[in-house]
Amino acid sequence: MIDLLEILRTRRLVAVLRAADADRFVPASQALYEAGITCLEFTLTTQGALDALRDARKALPDDALLGVGTLRTLQHVTDAVEAGADFLVNQTFSPELVDAARDRDLPFVPGTLTPMEIVRAWEYGVAAVKISPVGPVGGVEYLSEVLAPLPDVPVVPSGGVTLEAAHEYLRRGAAAVGLSRALTLDALTPGGDLDALAERARAVVASLNAA
Numbered sequence: 001m002i003d004l005l006e007i008l009r010t011r012r013l014v015a016v017l018r019a020a021d022a023d024r025f026v027p028a029s030q031a032l033y034e035a036g037i038t039c040l041e042f043t044l045t046t047q048g049a050l051d052a053l054r055d056a057r058k059a060l061p062d063d064a065l066l067g068v069g070t071l072r073t074l075q076h077v078t079d080a081v082e083a084g085a086d087f088l089v090n091q092t093f094s095p096e097l098v099d100a101a102r103d104r105d106l107p108f109v110p111g112t113l114t115p116m117e118i119v120r121a122w123e124y125g126v127a128a129v130k131i132s133p134v135g136p137v138g139g140v141e142y143l144s145e146v147l148a149p150l151p152d153v154p155v156v157p158s159g160g161v162t163l164e165a166a167h168e169y170l171r172r173g174a175a176a177v178g179l180s181r182a183l184t185l186d187a188l189t190p191g192g193d194l195d196a197l198a199e200r201a202r203a204v205v206a207s208l209n210a211a
Contacts (some may be wrong), residue, residue, distance in 0.1 A: 001102075001107055002086065002087070002107060004086075004107035004127040005127050005154050005175060007139065008128060008154070008156065008176035008178060009175050009176065010039055010182055012038070012067070012170060012176050012177065013037050013039065013176060013177055013179060013204065013208070014039045014040045014041055014067070014156065014177070014178045014179070015032050015037045015039070015180075016041045016069060016158060016178050016179065016185075017040060017041065017043060017046070017049075017180075017184065018043040018045060018046055018070075018180060018181075018188075018189060019188035020047065021044070021046060021047040021048050021166060021188060022046045022048035022051065022052035023052075023190070024187065024189070024190070024192060024194075025042060025046070025048075025049070025052035025053075025055075025056065026052055026055045027194055028187050028188055028194060029056045029059070029060060030056075030060065030063075030172075031063055031187070031194045031195075031201070032197065032198070033061070033088070034198065035197075035198045035199075035205060036062050036201065036205035037064060037179075037201050037204075038204065039065040039067070039176075040041065040056070040064065040065070040066055040067065041069040041089055041211040042056075042066065042068055042069065043068040043070045044068060044069065044070045044071060044076055044080075047072050047204050048102060049068070050068070050083040050197050052079065053066055054083055054084060054128060059179075065086050065087070066086050067085055067086055067088060067109075068087075068089070068131075069079035069088075069089035070089070070090060070091060071088055071090045071097060071158055072090060072094075073097075073198045074096065074097065074162070076174060077097055077100045077106075078100075081101075085106065086106075087106065087107045087108070087109065087127070088106055088107070088108045088109070088112075089109045089111070089130060090108075090111055091111040092111050093110040093111065093121040094110065097110075098110065098124060098125075098154070102112065102125075104177065105210070107126075107127035107154065108126050108127060109129065109130050110129060111126050111130045111131075111132050112129050112130065112132075113131060113132065113133075113137065115146055115149070115150065115176055118131065118146065118150060118155065119150065119153070120151060127154075128154040128156050128176075129153060129154065129155050130155070130156045130157075130178065131143065131155050131156070131157045132157070132158040132159035132162060133145065133158070133160050134157040134161065134169075135157055135159055135161055139161075139165060140169055141161070141192040143157050143169060143172055143173070146170050146175045151173065154175035155173070156174060156175055156176045156178055156181065157169050157174050157176055157177055157178065158178025158179075159178070159180070160182075161177055161180075161182065162203060163182050163200060163203065163204045163207075164207075166179065166204055166207065167207050170208065179204070182198070183200055183201065183204070184197060185197070194209055197201065
């Protein structure tokens with residue numbers, strides 16, 4: 001099993017790709033990778049996400065880290081493994097799904113929100129714990145309050161994270177940050193601006209490097 005936590009701490013950003021369909025996922029992934037965001041999550045609420053992951057695997061360099069998100073069933077785990085996912089993510093904590101991933105030597109990042117959920121997931125032995133949606137419940141201030149009594153838990157805040165606040169989440173103790181709509185905007189829709197996506201990605205990477 002890969003050391004996902006070490007990779008997340010090194011790369012710091014996870015681009016979460018979610019759209020009606022995955023037609024633009026591969027070119028968007030290429031734009032993000034070239035701009036310095038090399039850890040990507042393809043969400044199963046997107047039609048064709050697993051086929052896009054397979055195609056992205058061929059199109060991107062070998063060090064691209066490709067995960068599958070929004071898993072809800074054991075079949076989702078099986079499908080993601082067969083598609084070549086490097087890690088798995090979901091919006092809640094399901095011991096059954098974590099066990100299924102562990103049996104396949106695949107790291108899992110479950111979703112949580114409250115301190116009780118965070119501790120329960122972390123004590124089950126996952127790679128890291130996602131806190132989502134963090135933006136609507138207080139953003140960086142919520143993260144600080146949650147981590148004050150739980151400084152040993154590696155968390156990945158996601159959901160409503162702005163590009164401007166990404167570095168602050170990391171400064172306040174996040175292992176990495178998930179960026180979704182604020183990063184992708186229209187880039188995943190037909191005719192969306194991939195050049196603007198790359199520009200936003202470069203800007204947020206630069207802001208982290210300068211922090």
